[in-house]
Amino acid sequence: MESNGTIEYVALGEGSTLNLDKFQKVPIIPLIFLIFYEVSGGPFGVEDTVRAAGPLLALLGFLVFPFLWSVPEALITAELGTMFPENGGYVVWVSSALGPYWGFQLGWMKWLSGVIDNALYPVLFLDYLKSAIPALESGFPRIIAVLILTSALTYMNYRGLTIVGWIAIFLGIFSLLPFMVMGVIAVPRIKPRRWIMVDLKNVNWGLYLNTLFWNLNYWDSISTLAGEVDDPGKTLPRALFYAVLLVVFGYFFPLLVGTGAVPVNPELWSDGYFSEVVRLIGGVWLRIWVQAASAMSNMGMFMAEMSSDSFQLLGMAERGMLPEFFAKRSSFGTPIIGIVFSASGVILLSWLSFQEIVAAENFLYCFGMLMELVAFVKLRMKFPTLDRPYKVPVGIKGAILMCVVPSLLIFVVLAFATFKVLVISISAVMVGLVLRPCLKFLEHKRWLKFSVNSDLPDIQTTLF
Numbered sequence: 001m002e003s004n005g006t007i008e009y010v011a012l013g014e015g016s017t018l019n020l021d022k023f024q025k026v027p028i029i030p031l032i033f034l035i036f037y038e039v040s041g042g043p044f045g046v047e048d049t050v051r052a053a054g055p056l057l058a059l060l061g062f063l064v065f066p067f068l069w070s071v072p073e074a075l076i077t078a079e080l081g082t083m084f085p086e087n088g089g090y091v092v093w094v095s096s097a098l099g100p101y102w103g104f105q106l107g108w109m110k111w112l113s114g115v116i117d118n119a120l121y122p123v124l125f126l127d128y129l130k131s132a133i134p135a136l137e138s139g140f141p142r143i144i145a146v147l148i149l150t151s152a153l154t155y156m157n158y159r160g161l162t163i164v165g166w167i168a169i170f171l172g173i174f175s176l177l178p179f180m181v182m183g184v185i186a187v188p189r190i191k192p193r194r195w196i197m198v199d200l201k202n203v204n205w206g207l208y209l210n211t212l213f214w215n216l217n218y219w220d221s222i223s224t225l226a227g228e229v230d231d232p233g234k235t236l237p238r239a240l241f242y243a244v245l246l247v248v249f250g251y252f253f254p255l256l257v258g259t260g261a262v263p264v265n266p267e268l269w270s271d272g273y274f275s276e277v278v279r280l281i282g283g284v285w286l287r288i289w290v291q292a293a294s295a296m297s298n299m300g301m302f303m304a305e306m307s308s309d310s311f312q313l314l315g316m317a318e319r320g321m322l323p324e325f326f327a328k329r330s331s332f333g334t335p336i337i338g339i340v341f342s343a344s345g346v347i348l349l350s351w352l353s354f355q356e357i358v359a360a361e362n363f364l365y366c367f368g369m370l371m372e373l374v375a376f377v378k379l380r381m382k383f384p385t386l387d388r389p390y391k392v393p394v395g396i397k398g399a400i401l402m403c404v405v406p407s408l409l410i411f412v413v414l415a416f417a418t419f420k421v422l423v424i425s426i427s428a429v430m431v432g433l434v435l436r437p438c439l440k441f442l443e444h445k446r447w448l449k450f451s452v453n454s455d456l457p458d459i460q461t462t463l464f
Contacts, residue, residue, distance in 0.1 A: 030165025037279030233389030310338030
């Protein structure tokens with residue numbers, strides 16, 4: 001598995017107790033839509049950028065921010081994801097660069113951030129339906145709806161990643177199509193002067209940046225599925241490229257049409273408002289379609305995020321960071337315990353508001369991304385000859401410069417965190433700092449069984 005200081009990956013399943021070759025690998029088209037749903041899922045949830053900053057800054061944000069954040073993160077994911085094509089994803093990147101302790105901390109923060117993020121989707125789903133079914137706005141009916149929705153989507157994840165990928169294609173097309181129809185209908189109503197509306201004195205920068213950041217991050221999440229991808233060295237970079245284009249178009253076009261065709265009252269633009277915008281443009285029938293598309297989109301985002309979160313736990317267990325039972329797979333090849341843990345976290349966190357969830361998951365995600373950026377640069381500096389099926393075409397200085405702007409954006413987002421979010425996030429980080437020693441103690445006492453998958457290269461021996 002090792003030669004000349006490089007890491008060589010064997011096919012998972014060779015010599016192991018579970019033959020993973022019988023589980024179908026994910027090809028490029030389903031992978032594109034899985035990334036699309038990891039990051040976006042369509043324009044549902046972008047409305048707060050208009051409320052926070054007006055049409056001009058909202059539109060500029062979804063044009064400029066991808067170059068400042070999304071593209072660098074996608075490029076780093078393409079390089080490191082093909083360098084370490086296993087389900088540990090970013091946990092393995094940081095472990096190889098900074099050591100397993102910090103790899104575990106990243107895994108804890110990113111998993112918790114992903115679960116918090118996944119708690120958004122039942123909230124968004126019900127926010128779009130409450131105009132048609134007012135009983136879902138609060139109380140017992142809303143709780144029951146969250147439980148039923150979470151259970152149904154969790155079962156789909158259990159049935160297999162390939163099924164999730166092909167469902168994601170159908171859901172993606174269905175979710176974006178009504179906005180294409182809206183664009184055609186809206187052409188005579190568009191007034192370009194509405195796009196330049198801005199009031200810099202009343203911009204809510206915290207809400208604006210948090211909403212942009214939430215809608216345009218999580219490109220690295222697909223790395224935790226790298227072990228399930230067909231020919232990841234070629235497929236992953238190409239899928240990331242096409243997914244970036246799809247995500248940016250899926251945000252910018254509906255926002256351009258919506259703010260240009262309807263008189264803009266920023267106070268009305270909050271999550272779920274697009275259903276009213278399309279009603280004003282196309283009528284009730286189009287609103288019903290968008291509400292159905294929102295429901296479908298949230299299904300896709302939930303399933304993609306849960307796949308990433310649960311396979312991350314499986315990957316950490318295969319590296320001996322979590323108890324062995326987290327690596328147990330179902331007959332469909334899915335991580336049973338990881339799915340159960342991720343679904344339980346979603347249910348526990350679904351009581352938070354949309355804005356609180358976005359701010360809390362952004363805070364934890366920022367901490368994790370700082371470690372990933374450091375790992376990217378350190379691996380370039382210390383191990384320049386390590387095999388990289390895809391390599392970002394810049395040298396060491398270029399790699400450092402590529403990380404400067406994302407790092408600054410991270411600190412800006414952290415600076416806008418409220419005291420409540422700060423307390424919750426710091427508490428979560430502290431849990432991770434204590435959790436790792438506790439797990440090592442349980443391993444030492446042999447109260448829980450830990451093991452390392454023998455088919456994976458020993459990154460500590462290879463790199464250190």
